[in-house]
Amino acid sequence: MFERFTQTARDTVRGACEGAERAGDRRVTEEHLLLALLRQDALPLLGGRRAAIEEGLGAARRRAGISRADAAALAEIGIDVEEIVGRVEETHGAGALAPRGRSRGQRSRFSPEARKVLERSLRVALGRREKHIAAEHLLLALIGVPGVAAEVLAENGVTYAAVEAALDGGGRRAS
Template sequence: MFERFTREARDVVTGAVGHAERAAAERVTEEHVLLALTDRPPFTALGVRPEAVAESLAEARRRGGLSKVDQEALASLGIDLGEVVSRIEEAHGVGALDGGPARRRSGRPRFTPGAKKVLEQSLRIALGRRDRHIGTEHLLLALLTRPGSTAEVLADLGVTYARVEAALAPPRAS
């Protein structure tokens, strides 16, 4: 499969490993793949600042990975997630729910099942689009198909599957 990856897509995979290493993470996650994509086309063409992505991902980690849907469900039960997070952080420090840096074994961090699924899905998307390569656009579209905080962060920033596909579509002849 990796022989189909463009140089840019390979750089994103390598960049994701780098993001995980800098965060002292034990595993490379979908979040790391997204962070590695934020300064590359087609993401840059969407007008979303990489800093906004990083901030939104940090906020999602701060909530312990709970989505806004989870937050609304808890609110319907009378549980204020913001208050819960604040109390936990008062007792255990800021970022207590994000898992903090894990103790890593020696060597490179491995990919989580979710991050592996993103790579697999990028191949499926490329095949579905009849592309002979797997590029950064396929990685971005694959991230958008996976449930969880990464796709939610993208959606909150206005990055949707339809918007990315529209940005990739060749201009129509008049």
């Protein structure tokens, strides 16, 4: 499947792997893919939203990857995620709930959610009758796979319909 990726899409996947490596994360997640898309600066639609998206992803990382929707569901049964995070950070320091690193030399593996994003990007491209998987297809796949990345994108007005409209309206840049 990787042979179908445009150069920008390949660079995005490599960037996600490098980002996970730099962060010391055990797995490449959909958040790493989104951060790599932001760093590629290949999608004008994300340009003005970069800081807010990065902030949203950072907040989710601080909550150990718990989405706002999951935090709201837990609140309904009396569990205050922010309070728990605050207490843990008081005792163990800021970022204590962020994913832990791995031993040196261990290769990054893709999380099941990140694999779903990559697989879905192929389906998105095929559904649009396009031969190659571009950065835009990765973005559409990220939006379509439930999780923190999709939630942060939606909070910042990056919806499936908005991205498709940008693509169909000629807002697509060569990737």
